[in-house]
Amino acid sequence: MSLPVLPVLSSDCSQCSGLCCVLLPFSKDDGFKVSKSGGTPCANLAGDDSCGIHDTLRRDGWVGCTRFECFGAGQHVTRVTYAGASWRDQSDLGEMAAVLSVVRGLHEMLLHLRTATRRAPDVVPDGLVDEIVALDHADPVTLLTADVDDLHARVGGVLREASARVRGDSAGAGVDLSYDDLAGQDLRGRDLRRATLRGAVLIRADLRGLALDDTDLLGVDLRDADVRGTDLSAALFLTQPQVNGTRGDAATVLPDGMDRPGHWT
Structure with missing residues (x-):
């Protein structure tokens, strides 16, 4: 189409x-x-x-x-x-x-x-x-x-x-964490590829180094989430204001066409 x-x-x-x-x-x-x-x-x-x-x-x-x-x-x-x-x-x-x-x-x-x-x-x-x-x-x-x-x-x-x-429908999809309160949690040990996080609260969550391939981020609250070294290039429904609220660095990978926030170091 x-x-x-x-x-x-x-x-x-x-x-x-x-x-x-x-x-x-x-x-x-x-x-x-x-x-x-x-x-x-x-x-x-x-x-x-x-x-x-x-x-x-x-x-x-x-x-x-x-x-x-x-x-x-x-x-x-x-x-x-x-x-x-x-x-x-x-x-x-x-x-x-x-x-x-x-x-x-x-x-x-x-x-x-x-x-x-x-x-x-x-x-x-x-x-x-x-x-x-x-x-x-x-x-x-x-x-x-x-x-x-x-x-x-x-x-x-x-x-x-x-x-x-x-994400692969029910058979191949990742974990379902829709609308979960994950604020402040260290998620570095979780496999979040193909997961759905839509509507979840990830304020100050630690996502460092994760690959979020085909991860549904629709409506996720990412304020002050740590995405240093995180690969967001294939995340689903990620928006610029979500990215603007995170803490990233030079190793954070964004989708094509998305701006790197000026406060990232």
Whole structure:
């Protein structure tokens, strides 16, 4: 199956108007230096909608910013949905925030469907990606009234089928640790190849030196997980924000096209 032309699925802040810095709330508990409510511009947002401390975010206590990824939703909402208008031009920032959330979800679904198509041909039904791309280009009212929950459920079923196909179905699949709380655990002695860890909590878990070939990482909380020397190149449904939250090094192997976080040493 060949995919239709997809929107850019990674952030390009130069094409955005600082939407995440204005529309989204954030909290000290989630790795931000201060807490703020949605619709309030971040104090670090410059007049040109760039970040005044972008190069020193972690050092200055804004770890949460370095973990965040909009999957290209910010620039898409700015340039496509609102035809280049900034948040400064909007009277209803609540609507714009809701649209940003919907589009980010659509882009994340497209990202995972792209992986499913590459790794498990013929699993993604005809028309599903086209349906999401069409909705992605819709006006704000259409985006906010669409049945995104139904769409999410259908995409979830496709991803489960793709995961089972890649991991070898029940006969050849690895261990099932879905939704397990593995926070802080030393997992270096475990064979996690072809395992499903989807939805699991691996905060501060030790994954050093492991090979995660065909391991389902959909929705896994990898904040501060130690992936030094870990081979993530063939992991399933790994995303940039998950990687951004980990601790890696030069020996960590990432999938093609994924950026190495600047804080890795």
